[in-house]
Amino acid sequence: MSPSRPRLLPPLTLRLHHLRGGATWLSFGALLSLLIIISVLILLPLRAQQRATMADLRETVVARATLIQSRLNEVSYQVQIQREAAEALLEPHTPLPPSPLSAYLGSSDGAPGLSLALVPSELVPARVGNLVLNASAASPDLQRETQMALWLFPLHRAALRTTPDLAWVYYLSAGPLYAVSPWVPVRELHDRSAGGQPGFLLRPNNDDLLTRAAPARNPGRAAFWTQPYVDPASQQLLVSHGAPVYEGRHFRGMVGADLRLGFLQQALDTRHLSGGRLLLVRSPTASLAEARLIAGSNQRINPRIAPTLAMQLGLNAGELDDKLAQSGEFRHSGTRELIAVPIPDAGWWLVYEVPSGRIMLSVLEQLQPAAMVVAVLLLLLVFTYHRLHRSTLALQRLAMRDPLTGAFNRRALFEAMERERARYRRGGHLYGLIMADIDFFKQVNDLYGHAAGDEVLRVITRVLQTDLRDTDLLARVGGEEFVILLPHSDPATALATAERLRHQVEQTVVQSGDNTIQVTISLGVTVPAYAGEEIDLTYQRADVALYSAKFSGRNCSKCFFMHE
Ligand SMILES: Nc1nc2c(ncn2[C@@H]2O[C@H](COP(=O)(O)OP(=O)(O)OP(=O)(O)O)[C@@H](O)[C@H]2O)c(=O)[nH]1
DSSP states (O other): OOTTOOOOOOHHHHGGGGGTTHHHHHHHHHHHHHHHHHHHHHHHHHHHHHHHHHHHHHHHHHHHHHHHHHHHHHHHHHHHHHHHHHHHHTOTTOOOOOOGGGGGOEEOSSSSSEESTTSOGGGGGGOOSEEEEOOSSOOHHHHHHHHHHHHHHHHHHHHHHHSTTEEEEEEEESSSEEEEESOOOGGGGBOGGGTTOTTOBSOTTHHHHHHHHSTTTOTTOOOEEOOOEEOTTTOOEEEEEEEEEEETTEEEEEEEEEEEGGGHHHHTOOTTSTTOEEEEEEOTTSOGGGOEEEEETTBOOOGGGOOBHHHHHTOOHHHHHHHHHHHSEEEETTTEEEEEEEEGGGTEEEEEEEEHHHHHHHHHHHTHHHHHHHHHHHHHHHHHHHHHHHHHHHHHHHHTBOTTTOOBOHHHHHHHHHHHHHHHHTTOOOOEEEEEEETTHHHHHHHHOHHHHHHHHHHHHHHHHHHSOTTOEEEEOSSSEEEEEESSOOHHHHHHHHHHHHHHHHHOOEEETTEEEOOOEEEEEEOOSSTTOOHHHHHHHHHHHHHHHHHTTSSSEEEOOOOO
């Protein structure tokens, strides 16, 4: 530096620090883009697969409901045949030939009334059903009805053979007549606890069946399903399907069939159901809120105390009803999924319940191969990002350093000065600034060559750096010019530091090839005049102080303090 050449800082250079953090923003942007790409890569297939899984499950539930419905249809069909046959046999004004079985009607073995218990044993195969007539003397009407019932037995046999899971097929008269297949000893048809008295047939819901069939309750003569009940003879769960029988306009009774609900096990099997469970419910009003449990996967239900669906699921009845009945699907706070499929004939619903987490698990299982690809991609992206980040940091570091000496450069100095200035303005501490310039450096170059000059620059940098605190910042701002930023320093400390540095350099001997070189430095010292002073002004004051040191003969430190 020449003393006759006072300098002003190029303002553009000073503003370089505004570029600070550009690389960081770039990395952040890259990371954000990666996250968005990854989210899209993961979330889109996940959502699509989740929807597909739910659609598959719904199809499975519908298939199970159809299976149940088809078994119910078989029973309806059989009952319909019975009813048509009964009404054809009872066609008014049509004579009814006596059944061959009528020859064996008589008092049964100790039980009251008439029955078929007297059929000889060699004819037992023909004795497909039992007929209980709780009257010793029959009116012509009752005799006609009895003949009709006897003629129904072959149809009973056909129904029992073709429709598995039928427990009973019967004609239940509004009068004192009951014809039921298959044949059992007549005693078993009576309620022993009631002393085998007439009218106390074992089946508990006969009265209810007749009430449902009778015109008062069923003017449309519709076939109907009852609620499930436990058969006292077999202790199995049965459900009855009945249809009224009329002779012309005169209500006679009903035909019916009882279906064992054991067949539901197959329909309620939880395989291929993603760990969910199936509940079969019956609703008297088509409202799911009132629906009661008939059967459930892995669950034995006592129909006498069957809980409501809402209770079983621990849900609010109204909420359950509205959402599930309308859409057939229900998502409860994202914790579980419900699918309900109606089985309209019997007033049943097949309800599937599964925790949402299980669906997600099976979705992940299905997406496993794709997930592996995404995971590999993810790893690659993370790896690439890591490399990019490291390169960016390395570039950032390089961009802050002077390549020859490794000291910070002008840009790094200005950023640090801005930080110190802001800190001082916020109530922090004063900072000091020292500008140092090697004296007569041109002569070093001229005498020993440029390479030796470079070596001198490197050694002096090392010497200065060694003598500074970790928090101080040494920057090379020109050919042989250095600036030292001293955070948390008052004027006296700054001046003392400058003198110490000057002394260290003075003591230093630089060996370059065969040459032994010694240099001195001149230093200008300053501190900000006030908190918030622009760094350009502080810098310029240090420059003026340095100029003064040069002017004073070099190898000395000069201060320019305007500190309040
Ligand atoms: N070897 C070497 N020389 C440099 C480098 N940068 C600048 N110089 C030289 O440093 C010298 C600076 O000379 P001047 O500005 O006249 O200052 P001076 O000779 O040190 O004199 P005063 O500062 O007035 O004591 C010039 O000869 C530049 O060529 C560098 O990176 N390496």
